[in-house]
Amino acid sequence: xxxxxxxxxxxxxxxxxxxxxxxxxxxxxxxxxxxxxxxxxxxxxxxxxxxxxxxxxxxxxxxxxxxxxxxxxxxxxxxxxxxxxxxxxxxxxxxxxxxxxxxxxxxxxxxxxxxxxxxxxxxxxxxxxxxxxxxxxxxxxxxxxxxxxxxxxxxxxxxxxxxxxxxxxxxxxxxxxxxxxxxxxxxxxxxxxxxxxxxxxxxxxxxxxxxxxxxxxxxxxxxxxxxxxxxxxxxxxxxxxxxxxxxxxxxxxxxxxxxxxxxxxxxxxxxxxxxxxxxxxxxxxxxxxxxxxxxxxxxxxxxxxxxxxxxxxxxxxxxxxxxxxxxxxxxxxxxxxxx
Amino acid sequence: xxxxxxxxxxxxxxxxxxxxxxxxxxxxxxxxxxxxxxxxxxxxxxxxxxxxxxxxxxxxxxxxxxxxxxxxxxxxxxxxxxxxxxxxxxxxxxxxxxxxxxxxxxxxxxxxxxxxxxxxxxxxxxxxxxxxxxxxxxxxxxxxxxxxxxxxxxxxxxxxxxxxxxxxxxxxxxxxxxxxxxxxxxxxxxxxxxxxxxxxxxxxxxxxxxxxxxxxxxxxxxxxxxxxxxxxxxxxxxxxxxxxxxxxxxxxxxxxxxxxxxxxxxxxxxxxxxxxxxxxxxxxxxxxxxxxxxxxxxxxxxxxxxxxxxxxxxxxxxxxxxxxxxxxxxxxxxxxxxxxxxxxxxxxxxxxxxxxxxxxxxxxxxxxxxxxxxxxxxxxxxxxxxxxxxxxxxxxxxxxxxxxxxxxxxxxxxxxxxxxxxxxxxxxxxxxxxxxxxxxxxxxxxxxxxxxxxxxxxxxxxxxxxxxxxxxxxxxxxxxxxxxxxxxxxxxxxxxxxxxxxxxxxxxxxxxxxxxxxxxxxxxxxxxxxxxxxxxxxxxxxxxxxxxxxxxxxxxxxxxxxxxxxxxxxxxxxxxxxxxxxxxxxxxxxxxxxxxxxxxxxxxxxxxxxxxxxxxxxxxxxxxxxxxxxxxxxxxxx
Numbered sequence: 001x002x003x004x005x006x007x008x009x010x011x012x013x014x015x016x017x018x019x020x021x022x023x024x025x026x027x028x029x030x031x032x033x034x035x036x037x038x039x040x041x042x043x044x045x046x047x048x049x050x051x052x053x054x055x056x057x058x059x060x061x062x063x064x065x066x067x068x069x070x071x072x073x074x075x076x077x078x079x080x081x082x083x084x085x086x087x088x089x090x091x092x093x094x095x096x097x098x099x100x101x102x103x104x105x106x107x108x109x110x111x112x113x114x115x116x117x118x119x120x121x122x123x124x125x126x127x128x129x130x131x132x133x134x135x136x137x138x139x140x141x142x143x144x145x146x147x148x149x150x151x152x153x154x155x156x157x158x159x160x161x162x163x164x165x166x167x168x169x170x171x172x173x174x175x176x177x178x179x180x181x182x183x184x185x186x187x188x189x190x191x192x193x194x195x196x197x198x199x200x201x202x203x204x205x206x207x208x209x210x211x212x213x214x215x216x217x218x219x220x221x222x223x224x225x226x227x228x229x230x231x232x233x234x235x236x237x238x239x240x241x242x243x244x245x246x247x248x249x250x251x252x253x254x255x256x257x258x259x260x261x262x263x264x265x266x267x268x269x270x271x272x273x274x275x276x277x278x279x280x281x282x283x284x285x286x287x288x289x290x291x292x293x294x295x296x297x298x299x300x301x302x303x304x305x306x307x308x309x310x311x312x313x314x315x316x317x318x319x320x321x322x323x324x325x326x327x328x329x330x331x332x333x334x335x336x337x338x339x
Numbered sequence: 340x341x342x343x344x345x346x347x348x349x350x351x352x353x354x355x356x357x358x359x360x361x362x363x364x365x366x367x368x369x370x371x372x373x374x375x376x377x378x379x380x381x382x383x384x385x386x387x388x389x390x391x392x393x394x395x396x397x398x399x400x401x402x403x404x405x406x407x408x409x410x411x412x413x414x415x416x417x418x419x420x421x422x423x424x425x426x427x428x429x430x431x432x433x434x435x436x437x438x439x440x441x442x443x444x445x446x447x448x449x450x451x452x453x454x455x456x457x458x459x460x461x462x463x464x465x466x467x468x469x470x471x472x473x474x475x476x477x478x479x480x481x482x483x484x485x486x487x488x489x490x491x492x493x494x495x496x497x498x499x500x501x502x503x504x505x506x507x508x509x510x511x512x513x514x515x516x517x518x519x520x521x522x523x524x525x526x527x528x529x530x531x532x533x534x535x536x537x538x539x540x541x542x543x544x545x546x547x548x549x550x551x552x553x554x555x556x557x558x559x560x561x562x563x564x565x566x567x568x569x570x571x572x573x574x575x576x577x578x579x580x581x582x583x584x585x586x587x588x589x590x591x592x593x594x595x596x597x598x599x600x601x602x603x604x605x606x607x608x609x610x611x612x613x614x615x616x617x618x619x620x621x622x623x624x625x626x627x628x629x630x631x632x633x634x635x636x637x638x639x640x641x642x643x644x645x646x647x648x649x650x651x652x653x654x655x656x657x658x659x660x661x662x663x664x665x666x667x668x669x670x671x672x673x674x675x676x677x678x679x680x681x682x683x684x685x686x687x688x689x690x691x692x693x694x695x696x697x698x699x700x701x702x703x704x705x706x707x708x709x710x711x712x713x714x715x716x717x718x719x720x721x722x723x724x725x726x727x728x729x730x731x732x733x734x735x736x737x738x739x740x741x742x743x744x745x746x747x748x749x750x751x752x753x754x755x756x757x758x759x760x761x762x763x764x765x766x767x768x769x770x771x772x773x774x775x776x777x778x779x780x781x782x783x784x785x786x787x788x789x790x791x792x793x794x795x796x797x798x799x800x801x802x803x804x805x806x807x808x809x810x811x812x813x814x815x816x817x818x819x820x821x822x823x824x825x826x827x828x829x830x831x832x833x834x835x836x837x838x839x840x841x842x843x844x845x846x847x848x849x850x851x852x853x854x855x856x857x858x859x860x861x862x863x864x865x866x867x868x869x870x871x872x873x874x875x876x877x878x879x880x881x882x883x884x885x886x887x888x889x890x891x892x893x894x895x896x897x898x899x900x901x902x903x904x905x906x907x908x909x910x911x912x913x914x915x916x917x918x919x920x921x922x923x924x925x926x927x928x929x930x931x932x933x934x935x936x937x938x939x940x941x942x943x944x945x946x947x948x949x950x951x952x953x954x955x956x957x958x959x960x961x962x963x964x965x966x967x968x969x970x971x972x973x974x975x976x977x
Contacts, residue, residue: 068817071827079656083663322643
């Protein structure tokens with residue numbers, strides 16, 4: 001297939017002919033654009049991509065990608081994606097999911113795909129609300145939120161995606177925001193190149209049912225002071241004036257002001273995304289405004305053997321020594337007798 | 340049950356010198372067409388292994404046979420109680436054997452609870468060999484007896500053989516450096532030795548098995564088991580009570596290479612065979628559940644044949660990984676039992692909507708809910724046919740004997756792959772754990788499997804474009820250039836585009852149903868007369884019992900015939916044509932009447948009688964005969 005080697009793509013090549021049916025102004029449009037851009041830059045033949053999703057607004061995503069796509073059932077995308085990747089390890093598998101799909105009905109599959117470290121890229125659109133069912137609270141909704149199913153406010157604590165990922169022995173966790181095309185494209189590319197389950201949490205805005213839910217940290221006026229973009233090997237500096245940083249104070253992270261109390265850049269933590277010990281990554285993933293800036297970028301990226309590659313290796317190893325080479329051999333193995 | 344050693348044994352009429360010398364001492368040899376033996380004891384007593392070893396030895400001798408393990412759900416229920424009794428029944432014969440037998444001719448009872456559990460399953464005058472060391476007052480109480488079990492259950496007229504097995508085993512191993520607990524663990528081999536003598540079976544093969552299992556890692560255990568096996572054999576020879584033994588001549592069996600096989604292993608192997616024939620990888624996504632777990636275990640062991648086994652986090656993930664694997668171009672299969680099938684329902688619907696080839700094996704057990712996990716039943720039929728939201732047609736087929744699970748799992752995969760549809764294969768606990776000798780087929784004789792894999796033809800691929808005859812869509816494997824497409828659980832057009840257009844939904848619904856209905860399935864074959872007074876209708880795992888009952892009644896002169904269904908949806912085309920030829924129809928099944936009501940719906944012109952049993956047990960031949968006699972004569976048989 002000569003055509004298959006032609007890998008000069010533009011984002012347009014990944015657009016399917018289907019009408020995009022998300023609400024005008026929905027953050028999903030920007031996510032679609034950044035993933036299409038990332039894919040174009042990766043240069044992998046497009047027939048190698050399989051997009052798998054569950055149910056929810058985010059899960060319509062595969063229909064809009066000119067690639068192989070499987071729109072599954074609610075909560076089960078991690079399981080379906082696991083099957084796709086294990087069956088056909090040559091594919092680059094993307095799972096597109098949301099906070100309800102992945103963390104409520106699909107919570108079990110979500111932690112198990114991470115535990116097994118199956119080499120897929122899992123993009124979780126977090127808008128802290130159920131959109132497709134028109135506005136009920138989700139497992140990431142903050143405590144007290146008033147929604148259609150919590151008219152007096154919720155009384156339950158939310159999950160933090162990053163804490164859950166790292167708690168399930170996750171090897172890759174990144175966070176980005178729907179509007180930020182540059183950061184997002186970079187994060188998706190790194191997730192794609194990472195061997196293992198890479199989870200990307202996208203802070204996404206639901207313009208209809210939870211509009212502005214991330215504004216307290218992502219609004220143009222405040223975002224530089226209330227978020228920090230982590231880059232491997234660089235000191236943890238943030239702020240509009242780049243005058244704030246993060247240090248380790250005893251067992252806790254602490255925000256400091258450069259120049260105050262003799263603090264200099266040298267005192268700041270240097271981000272090490274490749275550190276196997278998840279302690280600092282866990283704390284970084286859990287940082288929450290107003291005590292801390294919210295961490296963006298690649299928070300953790302620690303490679304280890306993937307399930308899919310281990311399975312291929314195990315089969316090859318067993319086959320090498322096998323007495324049984326075909327079904328006829330199998331049927332005649334063990335105790336048989338002639339009549 | 341796997342036989343551990345790797346030696347192919349050519350069966351001859353061989354009798355070792357030693358056995359021959361013992362033969363000389365047999366004072367009375369009873370020659371029989373068939374004998375039913377039941378091994379029964381605590382679930383830790385090793386009765387399943389004992390039964391299996393005896394079955395293997397009998398198969399090697401040339402008997403036809405059928406086995407039925409009957410064990411509790413609890414791994415180790417309180418010792419000595421009826422709840423903890425584990426049994427293994429085998430029917431061996433020198434004629435064709437189709438069931439494990441209704442009543443035991445020989446019972447090996449390791450404790451009083453085994454008597455309590457089996458008293459009503461003994462033939463009149465049966466031989467009962469029991470471990471008299473275990474027949475203490477304390478154990479009587481545990482088993483729910485006030486006094487002597489044989490008196491209380493009226494069994495004193497039977498041929499009772501009291502063997503102080505615990506003492507004899509201790510004595511046999513007194514020179515071995517072994518702790519008392521390990522010594523007592525060999526008791527089952529003593530019992531096996533007795534039975535081997537009783538049926539004049541060769542010990543050699545079983546000794547080879549013991550060596551293969553233990554010799555390398557635990558040579559002492561291997562020696563102890565062999566010593567005790569022989570001790571049991573010589574004990575039987577010496578003890579006066581055992582003055583008679585049985586002779587079951589080899590059965591006239593078609594020429595070929597044979598092996599013993601259980602339903603679960605046959606199911607697993609049929610799926611591997613189908614993958615090989617289709618030239619595809621086999622993927623199994625599954626979650627352990629009794630009595631289906633053996634299928635996952637057998638497939639997990641077949642990495643040598645490239646099987647990808649995935650032990651999922653739950654039943655839903657089992658089928659969803661399977662769907663993913665099927666989408667990606669593997670033969671995707673999942674195995675489960677009733678409660679698991681319930682959990683998989685939504686995902687089976689996705690398979691129907693997306694039109695992906697998957698096989699779902701449901702090893703039925705007693706329900707509802709957790710029900711009777713280790714017991715057999717046929718009560719998932721409606722769940723298989725209808726247990727999903729929406730109009731959701733799937734192919735439903737059922738295997739009828741342990742060994743034909745191989746053929747039906749192969750066929751399930753063939754239909755799934757060639758017709759791009761989920762197929763539910765129904766087996767049951769009785770088939771899954773039961774075993775029988777099986778003439779090994781050759782792969783070159785198995786039918787071809789040709790999945791409709793799409794090729795790039797220089798134009799846009801339409802995932803729901805169909806073959807005009809079969810209505811089957813093409814399977815485009817991700818990774819193939821130019822065939823990028825989207826499928827999913829939403830209603831769609833021919834292109835795969837989401838569509839809520841009312842007429843399109845109705846059309847697609849009809850197409851999915853028609854696709855299943857157009858699958859060619861073999862015609863029914865009648866056992867007996869082409870017309871007559873009574874037709875006994877069965878499906879799935881009741882085959883052996885119905886066949887035996889009908890054939891015995893025919894020998895007794897009744898006008899009775901039988902027909903057995905393996906294809907439930909779609910039904911064989913000649914179903915109504917056959918039914919029309921009989922005055923009475925009776926449907927026998929192990930549920931409240933699911934198949935009979937399905938037939939009432941599909942072929943309303945007939946009047947159906949029904950005979951149902953929901954006890955977690957297979958039919959007995961006797962009860963089927965009794966019911967059929969009532970239908971024919973208005974009174975009981977005999």
